[in-house]
Amino acid sequence: MTVASKLEAIRDRLRRAERAAGRPEGSVALIAVSKMQPVEALREAYAAGQRDFGENYLQELEEKAEALRDLPDLRFHVIGHVQSNKARIAARHAAMLHTIDSVSLVAELGKRVAGRPEPLPVLIEVNVGGEAQKHGCSSAQIGPLIEAIEAQPGLRLRGLMTVPPHTDDPTGARPFFRRLRELRELHGIDRLPELSMGMSHDLEAAVIEGATMVRVGTAIFGERPPR
Ligand SMILES: *Cc1c(COP(=O)(O)O)cnc(C)c1O
Secondary structure, eight states: OOHHHHHHHHHHHHHHHHHHTTOOTTOSEEEEEOTTOOHHHHHHHHHTTOOEEEEOOHHHHHHHHHHTTTOTTOEEEEOSOOOGGGHHHHHHHOSEEEEEOOHHHHHHHHHHTTTOSSOEEEEEEBOTTOOTTSOSBOGGGHHHHHHHHHTOTTEEEEEEEOOOOOOSSGGGGHHHHHHHHHHHHHHOTTTOOEEEOOOTTTHHHHHHTTOSEEEEOHHHHOSOOOO
16 A cells, blocks of 8 residues: 555544544644655655654654755654754754653753744643653643743743553553543643644544544554664
8 A cells, every 4th residue: 555545544534533523524633653764755645745744753853854855834743752952953843842741851942942933832741641661741740841831932832742551452542542631621721722642543532532633653654664
């Protein structure tokens, strides 16, 4: 199957999930997660109408942004952990950053975004499963992070993001997606309109629980080569 046909199949799945959840068609944005995929694969998806892409590794993002400069309306979403020494790359190339999880990263980004024409939209990554090996903040840290972000004129807070604990049964993620939605309600939906959650195997559960963006990799591009 080509990237274009897999992309069409995912758009179909997403439309069906929106319908099943009683949500308007097109209310959930699709981010094509292209980490570890060659730039040709991104071009194929772009030719099939895809504009939003997710990347995890900042070095790789920088190389791809350079190689795809001829596609000015292509948008990169940073969905991987950002170390402070790579904040500059995110500030330069990201259309949105989904993975704010510390006050020190907020401060570093706040400095690095100076010179961007528009503020950088950001999401707070929440480790809803409390897993030691995962990035993301605890629910108690959301309040202080909101304050820190709102104090930075170059950053614009847009919502919350999560990667739930892995379960073989895709509906197993649903309580974690619900938890993220409840955390958004707690802190105010006006401040946090976006919920970035759901991947290849569990996007339906995420859409039912209110995802506004799903991040889909393997179902569009196939298995990733090892890093
Ligand atoms: C890799 C990745 C995805 C995509 O996962 P798939 O299972 O390939 O759809 C989504 N979100 C994050 C944060 C990722 O690292």
